[in-house]
Amino acid sequence: MLPKVDLHTHTIASGHAFGTVNENVMEAAAKGLEVIGISDHGPAVPGAPNIVYFSCLGFLPRTLHGVTVLRGVEANIFHDGSIDLDERQLERLDYVMAGLHGEAGYAGATANDHTRAIIAAMGNPRIRIITHPGNPRFPAHLEELARAAADTGTALELNNSSLTCARPGSSPRCHELARLCARFGAPVAIGSDAHIPQAVGVLDAALEMALEAGLSWEQIVTRDRDAIFDFLRITP
């Protein structure tokens, strides 16, 4: 059984991904997903869309090719835990994910910096998912992240691309984080981080790691449509 929701997909709007919204959604339909999220990078990533793009996501239909389409963003966390979109853009979105990215204005340098920045971001109730928190480029203290995620109800992501084609060296840290999330009861999101349409809904490596680490199916907030609507407090 695979999750029926993939909230982490990029389109050509991100400036370094290769599919359109329509192509991503067609792939989601072909893979049998119930829900896809469009989550292009926030404006601090070079080549990413400007703030007007995020204000216009309301043009996306609610259902396309039989798949529910959610409007989101993968925002950039800064040193103090703030992100690169303000409340006017955020309130129009169905969900906000945020993560640490290089070349996107993040100035932290140490494990303490990364940990503080991510935990400060978790204190923002708009931010519901932290993307690729196991990234070895920004090695945060994993137990502190898992505890904070459980306390705030923010999901930590197990990113399938981190285990296959991006952020080399992620596997051991992601496995440790999954184990800690299981121990502390933190919510977990599984995302493809697709940068091409064919990668949409490819979640098998992350799911296998999640289950192997002892996470329960009920801890995975992206397991199906009802679960993600409940987690994001979206009324169907």
Ligand SMILES: [Zn+2]
């Ligand atoms: Zn990212």
Ligand SMILES: [Zn+2]
């Ligand atoms: Zn991404």
